[in-house]
Amino acid sequence: LAEQKPWKNDIKDIMWLICRLSSMATWRLGTTHQDQGDWTAYPVLLEPRQTNGHDCSVWVLAQMAAVLRGYEVTGIEECDI
Known part of the structure; x- marks a missing residue:
């Protein structure tokens, strides 16, 4: 599914959501800020x-x-x- 071309249109929205959730988790847990520079998507399973x-x-x-x-x-x- 991740290799299908229609997903390419959604990448920016997905990245924004993940960055926002990561920032919220970092703030809530009181941990140091994670680098959100270059990202690579790969299958976990x-x-x-x-x-x-x-x-x-x-x-x-x-x-x-x-x-x-x-x-x-x-x-x-x-x-x-």
Whole structure:
């Protein structure tokens, strides 16, 4: 999905959202500010995390929360959604 061309139109909005969430997490946790310079997008996992077609956004939000907390990947499974 990430390789599909329609996503390229949304990159700026997605980056703004991620930068804003990162700034809010940094402020709330009282940690030092993270460098938000050059970013690289890459797949975290190569296999699907759910078998239905409607929970992917929940997993994406869980992954974002994990990264903002300093983890590489969330431990959430389909049964947890």
